[in-house]
Amino acid sequence: MSSLAAFDLFNVKGRVAVVTGGSSGIGLMISKGLIQNGAKVYLAALSSDPIDDVVSELNRLGRDSGGSAEGFVCDVSSKKSISQFAQKVSQKEQYLDILISNAGIRRDPPQACNVLTATLEELQNSMWSIEEKDWEDTFRVNSTAHYFLSVAFLPLLVAAAEKQTSSGGKGRDEGRGVIVITSSCASMHNVTNVDLTSYATSKAATDHLVKLLAAKYNRFYVRVVGINPGFVPSNMNPVGAEGNIFSSLFDKVPAKRAGASEDMAGTILYLVSKAGAYVDGVSLCVDGGRILLANGQE
Template identity: 30%
Template sequence: MANLFGLRGKVAVVTGGSRGIGYMIAAGLVVNGVKVYITARKASACDDAAAELSEFGECISLPADLASAEGLDTFVREIAEREPAIDILINNAGAAWGAPLGEFPDIGFDKVMNINVKAPFMLTQALLPRLEARATAADPARVVMIGSIDGIRVPIGDNYSYSAAKAGIHMLARHLGAHVVGKHITVNSIAPGPFESKMMEYLLDDDASRQMVVDQVPRQRIGTAEDIAGTVIFLTSRAGAFTTGAVIPVDGGISTIRMG
């Protein structure tokens, strides 16, 4: 029981780890003794984030565009050259698009679905040999998909492709989880509510709109780094070894609000 949430010595990959929720997760893992590889499309941002996190532990920057076949292949090859096994994969990188109904463009669906659903699937598939390498019945490898509360409840805005993609990633986690459980790999998803992130800065940087967001959260606040990192630590430690195929809202109670 004393080591129930221990992670020291494990190796993790966190996509979209240079900012927002991905950075919060990477920080939580690094501080708890995990060797963390972060990736992001912007090399300078990825390098800067890894340098900051390296003050607290081991964090390595491997910039890549995982939405492209070439970028994904290069990233997987670099990981394979460095690590014989991966214990934790956090599929966090994502994109959003908003446009009024009747004006929503093709690219607004293609880009969001490619980054939010296809890329996590292809990366997980490519890393399966590394995830299996050290996995055991007592200590399985862990895959965590970062979905969204907008994939559970009907959003207020016009982010049609985003909500569809996040609902898709929740089901993808369940579907993958069912197929790899026999390989000693668990797959779960987290559905965050409002957190400080690039996607939400247009709302949270303005005092009035920030308060509007807070007013919609039963817990009456924005999520913190501890909130999201704590859930990831649960899922990736011994504490979460018997949990797979789950969708866990980390939303301050938004998913519990009754309509009408």
């Protein structure tokens, strides 16, 4: 008889995970949640990020649970860098239970304006000021990278899904072999006082990519799911910082607060464990109800 105890349903102890953009923001929250529950995390970040310091912190957090972290440099905007990263992990592991494709960027027009109140000239000048490369970089990191990461790690993910379990089933029955892609609730709204057009468009593309990849990988039951966080403290969302454009919006969110580490970690533990093993090809909005009432950032 299968167990319905929370520990068994949400257990990720001993599982192998990759987290991109794992040294800060949502990626770090996810890494902490996995490691404090006994997972082994391969953290990927840019060379300019404090990888070594973060890995040391994560390994301290994992002492009691048996979780561990190891850091790698990976520029997810580069197909070559992604391939090299996947090869390094493949040399260490025979399977990958969890791929958290999380890294993202935001490029606002350098000539800012209040979109809701700007004159025609101000609006046009602001929107025209963004460079083509800003759009290209945004899509390369926020959309294209998820595609290439999923392809590069597919053999390891399939191996995890097909792995024989102690109960006589396969890893996929326990939620193993899953890709979680970080999108944003920005993909779901239209009205903003700050021009997030390139960012929001890339995230909308990412939402559809979740479905496309899930369909492509269906024969192996490598699950692909997405999360659409709302306001969560990060470099892009400096919640609490002086002059933060988001600070006046929390009263429009039913939860009346920003997202926290528990919200991100809890969502991930559900999606990547036995508890979420029957969830595939969908995106879960984790925004405290913001999209219900607050249209964008007005």
